[in-house]
Amino acid sequence: MSKMRYSRRNLLKTGVAAAAASTLPAPMIWAQEIKDVTLRQFGTGVSNLNEVAAKVKEDLGFTLEMTALDSDSVTQRAATQPDSFDIADIEYWICKKVWPTGNLQAMDVSKIKNYDKIVGIFKSGKLTPESVIAQGTAPHTVGFVEGPDGKSFAAEETGWMTLIPTIYNADTLGIRPDLIGRPISNWSELLNPEFKGKASILDISSIGIMDMAMVCESMGEITYADKGNMTKEEIDKTIGIFTEAKKAGQFRAFWKSFDESVNLMASGEVVIQSMWSPAITAVKSRGIPCVYQPLEEGYRSWGGGIGLSKSLSGMELDAAYEYINWYLDGWVGGFLMRQGYYSAVPETSKNYMSENEWGYWFEGKEAVEPIANPFGDVMAQAGEVRDGGSFYDRMGAVACWNAVMDENQYMVRKWNEFIAA
Numbered sequence: 001m002s003k004m005r006y007s008r009r010n011l012l013k014t015g016v017a018a019a020a021a022s023t024l025p026a027p028m029i030w031a032q033e034i035k036d037v038t039l040r041q042f043g044t045g046v047s048n049l050n051e052v053a054a055k056v057k058e059d060l061g062f063t064l065e066m067t068a069l070d071s072d073s074v075t076q077r078a079a080t081q082p083d084s085f086d087i088a089d090i091e092y093w094i095c096k097k098v099w100p101t102g103n104l105q106a107m108d109v110s111k112i113k114n115y116d117k118i119v120g121i122f123k124s125g126k127l128t129p130e131s132v133i134a135q136g137t138a139p140h141t142v143g144f145v146e147g148p149d150g151k152s153f154a155a156e157e158t159g160w161m162t163l164i165p166t167i168y169n170a171d172t173l174g175i176r177p178d179l180i181g182r183p184i185s186n187w188s189e190l191l192n193p194e195f196k197g198k199a200s201i202l203d204i205s206s207i208g209i210m211d212m213a214m215v216c217e218s219m220g221e222i223t224y225a226d227k228g229n230m231t232k233e234e235i236d237k238t239i240g241i242f243t244e245a246k247k248a249g250q251f252r253a254f255w256k257s258f259d260e261s262v263n264l265m266a267s268g269e270v271v272i273q274s275m276w277s278p279a280i281t282a283v284k285s286r287g288i289p290c291v292y293q294p295l296e297e298g299y300r301s302w303g304g305g306i307g308l309s310k311s312l313s314g315m316e317l318d319a320a321y322e323y324i325n326w327y328l329d330g331w332v333g334g335f336l337m338r339q340g341y342y343s344a345v346p347e348t349s350k351n352y353m354s355e356n357e358w359g360y361w362f363e364g365k366e367a368v369e370p371i372a373n374p375f376g377d378v379m380a381q382a383g384e385v386r387d388g389g390s391f392y393d394r395m396g397a398v399a400c401w402n403a404v405m406d407e408n409q410y411m412v413r414k415w416n417e418f419i420a421a
Contacts, residue, residue, distance in 0.1 A: 136228025
């Protein structure tokens with residue numbers, strides 16, 4: 001484990017440290033010692049970004065080592081290699097698989113200075129008091145435990161969180177409007193024979209099955225009691241519909257990584273597919289038309305947060321809480337929102353965005369001047385509005401969350417049969 005050469009406790013046992021402690025104020029001691037801290041974080045490429053690690057070093061003084069993996073690898077590492085990380089940057093559906101292993105520690109929300117500003121989705125499950133909670137593994141259902149040693153998820157806020165929420169979005173289908181040439185309004189279009197050989201779906205079973213469910217329900221083939229917790233019969237029928245389409249040549253490819261989805265769409269090999277917001281951003285930054293299409297049935301959503309290793313303690317644990325508070329303070333939120341994501345504490349992000357950026361990305365307003373991503377690539381011109389509109393329009397139209405089902409093992413086996421078919 002990459003740790004300090006000495007702990008604060010051991011340092012203060014020495015005469016030199018004792019003398020220093022008597023003459024230096026505590027913050028200065030902290031600043032000197034924290035430079036030796038290294039925290040190891042892993043997660044998906046969505047939020048494990050070099051720019052964030054560099055800003056942590058600049059603002060907080062310690063080193064954040066980041067490793068980006070695909071969702072399945074993230075799940076496996078969090079569940080089986082607890083000594084290989086300090087911080088797990090994971091999605092809430094992954095938490096459902098990882099928390100029972102005991103590899104993460106519950107977090108005290110009294111140490112989170114912006115806790116009261118976290119959006120309701122992560123606390124009560126409701127965006128607004130009138131909101132209907134979507135199907136699937138809604139973040140609040142796996143967000144709390146009864147206490148610091150809680151083993152099972154709590155039904156309401158308890159003061160102890162499994163993950164501190166950071167990032168989330170409403171996902172839909174990406175399309176190439178220039179190559180399709182007509183309106184797209186429904187999830188069912190993914191299996192429209194018109195797009196034979198030019199459609200794609202992501203090969204991450206727990207997410208892909210939810211896209212499949214949105215399509216099958218849109219087609220009128222299946223009405224699910226809960227798309228996020230299918231019966232074996234529903235799994236069989238869902239996979240069966242897509243296997244038939246696959247054998248008929250509907251799909252050009254199945255992707256696992258962000259870059260794969262970007263290349264498929266940018267090349268024009270695929271015109272309609274499962275997609276993530278920054279992938280749309282990346283295609284558009286190349287000057288290629290690409291739309292994150294609002295659909296009548298709503299969005300499939302996901303949320304992620306920061307989890308802490310059970311073995312994290314002492315100064316490293318203090319540093320991790322500093323990092324979380326810094327994360328929610330706005331700079332990271334602004335960085336992520338310029339890619340089309342949302343921050344768990346949107347109002348702090350506003351402080352790091354121009355009025356034009358905030359209006360476009362959050363409020364659904366027309367851009368008054370060009371909109372750029374965090375890397376300076378122009379994403380939208382003056383007069384354009386964000387696909388799907390405002391934060392409340394988009395997150396208010398979530399139909400389901402990425403999920404882990406009771407029949408997860410069976411679902412994964414059937415998914416693998418589909419990919420191999």
